[in-house]
Amino acid sequence: MSKLTIDIITIFPKMFAPLLKESIIKRAQAKKKVSIKVHDLRKFTKDKHKKVDDRPFGGGPGMVMTPQPIFDAVKKIKGKKKATVILTCASGKTFNQKMAKQLAKERNLIIICGHYEGIDERVNRIVDESISIGDFVLTGGELPAMVLVDAVTRLVPGVLGKAESLLSESFENNLLEYPQYTRPANYKGMKVPDILLSGNHKKIESWRLEQAKAKTKKTRPEMLG
16 A cells, blocks of 8 residues: 655744654654655745735734645645645535544545635635644644644554554544543552453443544543434
8 A cells, every 4th residue: 555645834843843743653654654744835935035924805903825836736745646635714514523534545546724714715625624623723733733633644454553552533433433542550548440350351442432433422422413
């Protein structure tokens, strides 16, 4: 299977440096499972001052990102390859684990980071999916783009050491993850449940399932349908 390529278009490329140089994402790139490139949108503008925004037609507060640099950036990055173009914006579909799995199966992703009061509506003609990470407003689309990259990268086959670890994570089978414990078995009088020390893996599996259901019912009941 060929590696996943992710291209990020942003006006703040330096924000992504820490993300790409640490933890799982760093290792995924080292293993050549994922290739991540960050592109400065200002390099694609034809404005001599490198402007990527302008006042909105019809008036109103703030500025709107202009279409020209975004269209040219996507065209240049995409070339002749097939790629899924994503726009991070507050009005997009709410991101979830199911979407992360779908995107992890793609070969080429292009993520456009929204900013200012929004992006010229005509940009949506080259966007395949608009994505939001929640019902709140951020300064820009860079943080949502980082969330997407992290969530998708770890799902690419071969990135994590143990593939089975993905099966017990939160949101699998519409359940939150069961409670986890490690040593010491007794910390300041707070003891690990006896079942986890029993060595009976069948009973442990049953206990974990019941705990996951209880946790989901309490915290995210809508997941249970």
